[in-house]
Amino acid sequence: MTALMQSETLIVFVQTGVLFLFVKSILRDWGTFSYLDTGYALAVIMISRWIFDSIGTYASMPILLMVMLYAWRRTRSLSESFLIGLQVGIWSIVIDHVSDLIVYALKFDGGYLLTFTSLQLLSLVILNVILMNTHVKSTFNRPSLNRVTGVLLLVIYLYIIVSEGLNDELRLVASNLVVLLVVIGLAVALYDEYRITIRAKYQVQQQQAQIKNDTRYMNEIEVHYNELRNFRHDYQNMMLSISEYLKTDDLTGLQEYYQENIAPVTKRVADEQYNLEDLSRVKVKSVKSILFNKLNYAQSQGIKVHFELRQVLERVATNELDLDIALGIILDNAVEAVVGNYHGEITSAIFQTAHSTVFLIQNNLFEQLPPLWQLKEVGYSTKGTNRGLGLNRLGTIVNRNENMILETRVLENRFVQRLTVAREEV
Structure with missing residues (x-):
């Protein structure tokens, strides 16, 4: 390929460095540059030339594995980091092939690097603009879909790497580009179909939940009415006494x-009602x-409970x-x-501003908590086995609603x- 006939060292550095930039963009991790992450990325970029000299075309495979490791450190999810790494790797190959075709068509000898x-910088800018103005995600909420998609992308990636190692004629480059574009088109179509199916599914679930909530609300009214009747009866007996x-x-x-x-009784009524x-x-x-x-x-479990809402909450602008x-x-x-x-206590409140409705819930802590990212992992719980699905599911729900934001903090001895x-x- 013409890429190997130009400044190979600089080309390899650019290719490797852009992979890390794409990963940070996909993860929406624009403002975080820890010393460890930066040092790791620079180290990989520096040794990428040595790897390329050692195994040639197949150098992209170990480099991609190191990029996946970088993504895993940010996501703590093997399926997501695997999928993200393959996405940026295949996209880099697409840009490489497009650059070859442009150089060949324009007879731009020596212009591959430029x-x-x-093209890499342009695509990086476009990607960031899209991500900053939408809630598009590069991975699915279901790990099983991430794994299946990752395997398919891996097959495509290995096919391209192996075939280019055997033959680098322009015909092969063009055919690979066509295959990639077709696969990308199919992936977009499948994702759109999946999105429509999921939306319909949640609409049905919402209707069913609404019916269930209405029924539960009516049952609560009946319970309160019976409690009022019992209280009136007790009140009459108390007055007689x-x-x-x-x-x-x-x-x-x-x-x-x-x-x-x-x-x-007076104290209990005041505390509970x-x-x-x-x-x-x-x-x-x-x-x-x-x-x-x-x-x-x-309250029935002996927990002290507080709830505050100063303004009437008429509606919520979400699912x-x-x-x-x-x-x-x-x-x-x-x-x-x-x-x-x-001393168990739960404090909850709803605050309304001109632009949002905030639900605040906090409880006091009686044990040392692990890092927050660990609490959000599937299956992890401080309360034993077969637990720990709540916070991970909570994150999934928030991520699929564009106007929801969840903030989790530990302030002194309170979990907020x-x-x-x-x-x-409007």
Whole structure:
């Protein structure tokens, strides 16, 4: 290929360096340049020429493995790092082939390096513009799809590398380019079909969940009505008892009766009801239902609960089903973290601004937590085996909703999760 007839060292450096830039762009990791990552990338770039001199055309394979290792350090997912590495590797080959064809067509002898570098930088700029203005992802939410796609891309990549090692005629370059473009087109079509199917599936799930939430809401109303009837009955009996003490002027007995029977009930009602009275301002029935059920359950487990909402919440500008699931996961984790502890406490609130609705949930901590990225891995849990799916699923839900942002922090002895839902532009 004409690439080997020009400044080979500089070409290999450019090819290797651009691979790392593409990985950082795909991961939307523009603002993070740790010393370790930067040193690793520079080391790979520096030894890439030696690798190329040792095994020739096949040098791209070990270099690509090192790029995948770099991606894994950022994602902590083998399937995602494998897929991302193959994507940037194959794209580099596409740019290489296009550069060859341009140089050949224009008779631009000695212009491969300039052409290749220009096309790489141009594609890098276009990629960043797309990523900064959309929520397009290079990987699927399901690891199984990532693995299948990665295997297909690996077959294509190995075919190109092996075939170019045997023959580098222009005809072979052109045929490889056609194969790549066809595969890219098929991948885009399959992804679009998958996206449409998933959207339809979630619409059906949302309708089913809405019916379920409406039913649960009506059941809650019935429960509250029965509680009110029981309270009225108890209230009448309590008044009759008080009247007997008053009729006999037994103030000492009345005082003892009040301390032993009325005062504890008053405190319990205040603790269990008024802490959640702001829930009446939540007019989105599915959200109100999930909040009430989770917080009421927490109270039944002896956990101190607070909820605050100053303004009426009329609607949420996102998928209600996904929001309900996300809030359920966050609250379940909060309850699990504090249940059984005498000082267990959960504080929750909803804040509304001109541009967003913020759901804030925090609980106190009673143990040292591992790094946050480890908590989000599938299967990891501080509570034993067969757990740890919540935070990973929560991240998946947030990622598929463009107007959702999740912030997770540990502040002193409190675990805080802030779920922001951006409002639709008017």
